[in-house]
Amino acid sequence: MTSAFGLIVGLERIFHLDQMQDPGFAVLTGNARRCPSRYDVGAWRRHVRWNEVDRFCHRTSPWDLLRQQDVLMSFDEHAIPRWTKKFVIPKGYVTTRNKFMRCEKLYLGYEVNLRRFATIKATPGNVELRDVAGLLTRRVLRSGQPASLHALFDAGAGKSDADVRALMDLAHATENLEITLRACRYPSRMEQWKSLPAEAFTSYEEPGVCVGARPKEIRVAETRTVLKDETPAQAVRTIVCRQVIPGPKKDRWHPLYTSGDAEAGEVVDTFRLRQHHEQGFRVQVHDEGLNATPCGYDKESPDRHHPRFHRGPPQLVGWLACLVYNACAAFLEALSPAWAGKFVSTARRVFFNHQGDLYCTPQALIVYLEEFSEQDLLVDYIDRFNAAQHRVPWLENRQLILSLSPHAARAGP
C-alpha cells in the first residue's frame, strides 16, 4: 500500500517516509496513528520473490483492454543507472548518458493507441532488447488474445541480421502478428539505401516545428534488404525514410524493417506513434521516480564480484509505477476528454494533493476536502465513488466517504 500510494502522492524516495507526518497517508497505508517506517517497507520491497511478482504483474496487467482488439504495441527498454562501486554488476548502454555503465533494465510493453503499459520484465544491464523481444511479443499474444498485434521495436531489437530474421520468422509463423522495427544504420547498409534512385522516393511535406516555421520535407521509399547469408528471395521489406535537412547539415535517415503490407507512408506514421512510449518513460521517471526502484543485485551475495540478480524488487516497483500511470490516465480520461493525456504530476497537483480534514465516526471515515478550483469536475466521480460504498478493512471496515466543500452546489448524482 505504501509503495503504491507513495507513487500517487509523489513520495520520491522511500527514505522520505521518515519525515512524513500526514495522518491521511497513515490511514491510507494501514495505520491510523503514524506513517509506516521506511525500514519495514524497504525490507519488504527488497525481499519479494520473483515468481510472486511475476504472478502479480500478470494478474494486474490490462489484458482485458487488449482482448479481441487491434493492438499496436511498442516494446522498449528503460535503463536504470546503478552507481555501486562495491558490487560488480553487468554494464549496459544508458542512452541518456550516452555511455556504457553499470545499470539494470526494465523492458515494457506499451499500447500506443490506448496509452497504457501492458507488460514488464526486469533484467540485468547486459540484457538487450533483442534478447527479450520474442518473449514479450509471445506473452502479449498469449495473455492478451488480441485480434491482431502490430509490434513496434527500436533498433536494439535488430542489432544483428539473425535477430531481424528471428522476429520476421515469428511474424510469418503467427497469423495475426505484424512487426515493424527500426533498422540499424550500419555503413554498408546505408550505402545501399542511399544508392536508391531519386525517383523511388515519394516526397511528403509536413508542418514545421512551430507556426511560421519552414515545413519539413520527408522522402519515403520502399525497397527490400537481403540479410546476411540469405538469398534475395528472403529479402526483408524495408521502408527508407529520409528527412531532408536544409543547409549544410546532413539529411537524417530512418530505415524501417516491416513484415506488413501497408503503404510506406502509413508504416512511417504508425511507427512514429512509438514516441508516446518514450513520453511514458519520461513521465514515469520525472513524476513517479522510476529510477528510484530498488536494485536487483543481491547485496547479501557471498561474492561481491558476482552478485546474484533478483528481478522481483525492481520489477515490482517498476510495475507499480506503470499501474499508477494507467490508473491516472483512466481517471483523467473519465473526467473529461480535455484532461486525457495529462501527466501524473498534473493530476497530482490539481486533484490528489489537497488539504482536508478526516472525521472518523463509528460507521464511516469522512474525508472532507478543502475547496479547490477544479472540484466541480470531481462531483460525478465522487458521487460514483460514494455510491460504490468502499470500505476500509484496516479501520474496522468503516465506509469511506469523500466529501467536497459546499461551494460545489449541484443537485443529484
Added chain:
Amino acid sequence: MATEGRSFETWLLAAKVRPERLSDEQRFILQATFRFLQDSEGDYSSSRIASHFLLHCGLGLEVTQIARLVGIHPRSAFRHRNLSAKHVGQQIHYHFHGRPYGKLLPRHAGSIADFLFRHPQGTRDELLEFIARAWKFRVSKVALWEFLKKYGLDRASLKESQQASDAEEEQRVTAQVLEARTPGALVPVPPEQFFLPTRSTPGRSCCGPKCSPGSTRPAIASATTTGRSNGAS
C-alpha cells in the same frame, strides 16, 4: 430478478408453488408469465404488470405466492391487489419520473461533520439552517436524522467515538510513559489506569468458578509478590 438463471420448475419451487398441484390452465399461464419476466429481464414495469395480471386474472394462487413469483414483498402485493390498471400505470410513471435518492448525498457528510465539530452544542434547527444556506435546499428532520445515523454523526455515535478516542489517547500516553525510560534513571511510576482495580471484597470469592493457574507451579520458583512496585522508593 425473480427468474434470473432459473428454470421454470425451480422458479415455481423457489416461490413455494408445487408444480404437481397446478392445473393445466395455471401451468400455461405461469409458463407465459415466466417467459415474459425472462424476456423483460425483470425490470420494474414488467414485474408490476405481471403481478397485476396474476392478482386479477382469477388464477387461484395466493397473494403471497404471487409476490414470491414476481419477486416483490407480500405486503406490497396485498397493497397492489386493490389498485386498478390505471393506477398501476400511474405508479410506474411516477417511479421513473421521481427522484430515487434523497437530497442529502454522501458528499455532503464532510461539511455536516465539520459543522458538528465546530458547533458541538448546535441544535438540529441550526444544522438545518446551515444545510439550507450551504446547498440551497431544505430537508426534513427525519431525513436529517437518518442521514446522521447512517454516517455515525448522530449524538450517540459521536459520544461513542469520543469515548473511544479518549481511551486510545490514554493508552497511548501510558505506553509513552512506560517507554520513556533512560538507562540508570528511576523507573517512572505508571499511571493509575495501568493497574487493574483493587479488589473490594475482603477475600477471594468462593461463589465464582475456580480460576485455572494454567500450569503447575515449579517447586523451586519463588512466590511472586502482588504488591505494587513503586519506582520512586
